[in-house]
Amino acid sequence: MSPPEVAAPAARERLVLERIAARRARPALFRDARIGLAHGAGGKASRDLVEGLFLPAFDSEALRQLDDAGRVHVDGLRLALSTDTFVVRPLQFPGGSIGTLAVHGTLNDLAVTGARPLALTASFVLEEGLEAAVLETEVSTMAAAARAAGVELVAGDTKVVERGRADGMYVCTTGLGRVDRRAHTSPRRLEPGDRILLTGPLGRHGIAVLLARGEFELDAEVASDTRPLWPAVDALLEAAGGRLHAARDATRGGLGSVLNELATASGVGIVVRERDLPADPVVAGACEILGIDPLYVANEGQLAAFVAPDRADAALAALRAIPGFSEAADVGEVVAGPPGLVQMDTAFGGRRVVDLLVGDPLPRIC
């Protein structure tokens, strides 16, 4: 009889993974005495704040879904509401600005819940002393981005705070959308066998903003990928209909955070293949030099879609046919377990756990 503590290597590994998964399944607790930057970073501290403080207090069915937009049903009409405040620093960066993010970000949160936008609101916090020309530029940018997305701004608000009580400007946008009749997505609908489609290379937005701060002497040209994602969702719905189980834009916290959230919400495991992730060589180089994992870097124009295997090839072909989405790729699959655990088959042949982000490597990225 072999002693019980000596397990075979494969069994031992399974035990470790199951222990990690069990730890993950515990309810989130918020026990910090003060708010820190990590609470806004989209990783573990954000999850503890949202699930440990906001959810128990507000306790609504829509919030419990942990979707990117809250559902509101009125007279059989399926509506969705999404809200986000943008505090990106600097206000302008290659490829975009706070104004483009404020429109794309909120409309994309509607899009990934399958909702076409009906209306948008914008609420500004302006710092005393902000140059009027900067505000004018951002307002024009927002108006153009909204027009391009076919949505009107229907309500707004402006507050001004004293010098030093904001950082130029913050913008909160809220989008009202109507869930498309073809859409039946939910963060809880992931099923073993689902294929994971990613629309393009990771990390462009986060690295573009980081380099625009000029804190690193890195001579790389990277532009944010900020863009509307409705065309991608529309194509996925057309190709896969109800077989599109979930979609999520990989913003703050990056793809790593998104996969963790959905694996936990659906009680499934996820395996991603590193070699299949579309890569931008400049971003990859910058990440390596800066010691940042691109899996956790924010994107503003990429989504991950979870499609049942019988429609995955058609969905991928539909995605690639959209201008700007030719780099879309099948990057992994949903597995039965351990529930909540995300793993990556690395380019070197090993397999590693993709954990929730701890801390905030890139504050104020959106």
Add this chain to the structure above:
Amino acid sequence: MSPPEVAAPAARERLVLERIAARRARPALFRDARIGLAHGAGGKASRDLVEGLFLPAFDSEALRQLDDAGRVHVDGLRLALSTDTFVVRPLQFPGGSIGTLAVHGTLNDLAVTGARPLALTASFVLEEGLEAAVLETEVSTMAAAARAAGVELVAGDTKVVERGRADGMYVCTTGLGRVDRRAHTSPRRLEPGDRILLTGPLGRHGIAVLLARGEFELDAEVASDTRPLWPAVDALLEAAGGRLHAARDATRGGLGSVLNELATASGVGIVVRERDLPADPVVAGACEILGIDPLYVANEGQLAAFVAPDRADAALAALRAIPGFSEAADVGEVVAGPPGLVQMDTAFGGRRVVDLLVGDPLPRIC
């Protein structure tokens, strides 16, 4: 023949008033080089910013209505969206806090457009270092206020900015509402003869916040009047139906600003009777000592309603029958002109122009 420049006193006065009205009717221009506190105060600078910059850029029919909430029509359903960011300083004050304002303020903007709330969203900007206990208190307060108003929070967002880049916390709330079938209000529906009903005494909120800052050595106890206004709107609609021409909560900029906005939007004149304005003696005393006109002080639980004369008495009786609204009063009327001009019959027997607020006597009041 008398020389043309010598007019009779009454005619001369009319000329002056008409000149003021004509100046008001000019399109607003935004020509400032930098944002100042006055741009957020709800007076003349705010109007120039909104009508001179935001409206031309966003150019939507809903925004052009200049209503407190934007209308969105979907499949015959009349929806309304309202958004506001709250930056009040200090976060807590007698009678309320940023949390109560964030819920009441946005729901009241829906209410005065005749809309019952369907859903609420909240987006937080937190300053690094904020005490978790403060956040917990405000979140509980918001949850309780939303529950009391019968509405659920369906979506949220949290951003954290570095120390010194905010002031504790800012909250943006957006409300989605459904316009009541009885409601046909608009800032453009004021008609000569309409009576003006006010729900209660002016200035409690603004003075409560001002005193809570402790900058004045004034030993007065004043509590904010923050409260939901839907019960008042419901009673007005029941009593007056479509004869309720408009309603507006007298928040930032006070009753003086509201009357100016509506007189301009409807192209009518307004005359208010100072002696009929319900007054809080402590607030009146504080205003006198501080040299502030209560007409421009913010309220968070008072509205002005414009009711056709045949339903005005019934509407006033209905208002007074609601608990907490017994001080409601008939305070003035809509007159043919000069268009856009608000005048007040003073307690001393004279008549003066109630102009748009210039500058910001009370920054960050909501």
